[in-house]
Amino acid sequence: MILNFRLPLAAFVACMICFRSRALPPLGQEAYVWQRAWNNSVVRAVTNHGSAFTNLIVLEAEVAWNKINPELMRAHVDYAALKATRRPIGIALRVDAYSGSFSADDQTTRFLCDVALALINEACTNGIQPDELQIDFDCAASKLDGYRVWLKSIQRKISPTRLTITVLPSWLAEPSFELLAKATDGYVLQVHSLEKPKDINSPFSLCDPERARRAVEDAGKVGVPFDVALPTYGYLLAFRSGQLLGLSAEGPSKSWPADTQIREVRADPLQMAGLVRFWTTNRPPAMQAIIWYRLPVAVDNLNWRWPTLGAIVASRLPRENLRSEARRIETGLVDINLANDGELDLSSRLVVEVRWSRERGARLVAADGLHGFSMLQAGTSLIRFQNDSQPGRLAAGEEQTIGWLRFDRDCEVQIELKKM
Numbered sequence: 001m002i003l004n005f006r007l008p009l010a011a012f013v014a015c016m017i018c019f020r021s022r023a024l025p026p027l028g029q030e031a032y033v034w035q036r037a038w039n040n041s042v043v044r045a046v047t048n049h050g051s052a053f054t055n056l057i058v059l060e061a062e063v064a065w066n067k068i069n070p071e072l073m074r075a076h077v078d079y080a081a082l083k084a085t086r087r088p089i090g091i092a093l094r095v096d097a098y099s100g101s102f103s104a105d106d107q108t109t110r111f112l113c114d115v116a117l118a119l120i121n122e123a124c125t126n127g128i129q130p131d132e133l134q135i136d137f138d139c140a141a142s143k144l145d146g147y148r149v150w151l152k153s154i155q156r157k158i159s160p161t162r163l164t165i166t167v168l169p170s171w172l173a174e175p176s177f178e179l180l181a182k183a184t185d186g187y188v189l190q191v192h193s194l195e196k197p198k199d200i201n202s203p204f205s206l207c208d209p210e211r212a213r214r215a216v217e218d219a220g221k222v223g224v225p226f227d228v229a230l231p232t233y234g235y236l237l238a239f240r241s242g243q244l245l246g247l248s249a250e251g252p253s254k255s256w257p258a259d260t261q262i263r264e265v266r267a268d269p270l271q272m273a274g275l276v277r278f279w280t281t282n283r284p285p286a287m288q289a290i291i292w293y294r295l296p297v298a299v300d301n302l303n304w305r306w307p308t309l310g311a312i313v314a315s316r317l318p319r320e321n322l323r324s325e326a327r328r329i330e331t332g333l334v335d336i337n338l339a340n341d342g343e344l345d346l347s348s349r350l351v352v353e354v355r356w357s358r359e360r361g362a363r364l365v366a367a368d369g370l371h372g373f374s375m376l377q378a379g380t381s382l383i384r385f386q387n388d389s390q391p392g393r394l395a396a397g398e399e400q401t402i403g404w405l406r407f408d409r410d411c412e413v414q415i416e417l418k419k420m
Contacts, residue, residue, distance in 0.1 A: 028289030050085035079126035088131035102146030169215035192231035220284020234266030234302035318343035349420035362411035
């Protein structure tokens with residue numbers, strides 16, 4: 001016997017939406033707070049924006065090695081600021097590359113277990129029950145079995161706190177990876193990295209969207225819950241004679257030789273927003289959240305500003321909105337300003353044309369460009385300001401004075417902004 005059930009179209013669609021919502025829960029949005037020194041800017045970033053995320057993962061300590069002897073470096077965490085976010089807090093332990101052997105109960109393993117438990121206890125003492133302990137170990141792919149030995153010992157030590165780890169896409173193809181993943185309560189797939197460019201003209205990226213999608217599909221086959229880490233940061237790459245000399249991230253600027261060429265690479269906000277949109281409706285069931293590396297801090301030079309990340313977290317594509325204006329400073333003195341009212345940093349070649357009327361007899365006495373903008377005399381009542389061959393960057397929410405004009409008397413000026 002064949003039963004024929006017919007549902008109205010609207011009811012069918014409603015059923016499908018209900019089914020999909022059960023099968024694919026909302027995609028979480030998490031963030032790392034990855035500073036060892038919690039200055040006022042870090043505290044303000046956590047206080048003002050931490051509650052925008054489903055939870056935060058906070059760097060609490062790093063382990064470096066003097067040969068095979070561990071050295072512990074602690075972060076100075078402001079637990080009160082974290083507690084005020086009213087969000088689940090995970091703590092992270094960073095472990096540098098290790099050249100020694102792995103054992104379930106040797107001095108090194110006991111040290112790591114004791115550190116892990118001490119970090120959890122310290123957080124609890126300060127009013128925060130950690131949602132998880134995340135290990136960020138710079139492990140060689142050939143040593144994943146040894147890493148698993150460490151993890152089993154650490155998990156026993158910190159139980160019932162969840163244990164998670166960070167994972168590179170290259171690990172997914174290793175025969176020992178599945179056992180490693182299943183020895184945890186979940187992992188973070190880091191799809192951002194910087195491969196060494198061959199020369200200064202080679203294209204390079206912090207996160208290739210297509211490779212990220214493929215890595216997520218491969219991770220989904222393992223069957224262990226995972227998050228995906230996406231970048232918000234950038235690097236300055238130094239080249240000499242066309243070859244990579246080194247790179248610089250946040251922090252004090254490095255001193256490079258005089259003939260060094262600098263190129264900048266940053267995470268592309270629109271590409272990252274596109275990945276988030278795609279994974280919101282098209283992802284393996286095991287993928288649970290995006291975790292951003294890292295929470296923007298106002299003093300960062302190479303990280304996104306908050307308006308950029310805030311737009312993506314709020315499920316919007318960051319928008320561009322650049323404005324130019326003339327400001328009268330005193331009689332006859334006019335500043336030319338650019339204001340980035342959008343949510344994207346601006347790094348375009350720009351021309352700002354300034355015109356004034358000579359009908360009232362105003363005469364230009366002097367003018368100059370500022371902050372990477374040059375002044376070009378284009379006529380008796382027209383001047384152009386344009387940025388140099390290396391485009392400057394105007395961060396989201398910032399303003400900058402790019403030039404000034406002094407007249408022998410007050411006059412009205414009109415300005416026009418153009419992209420090259």
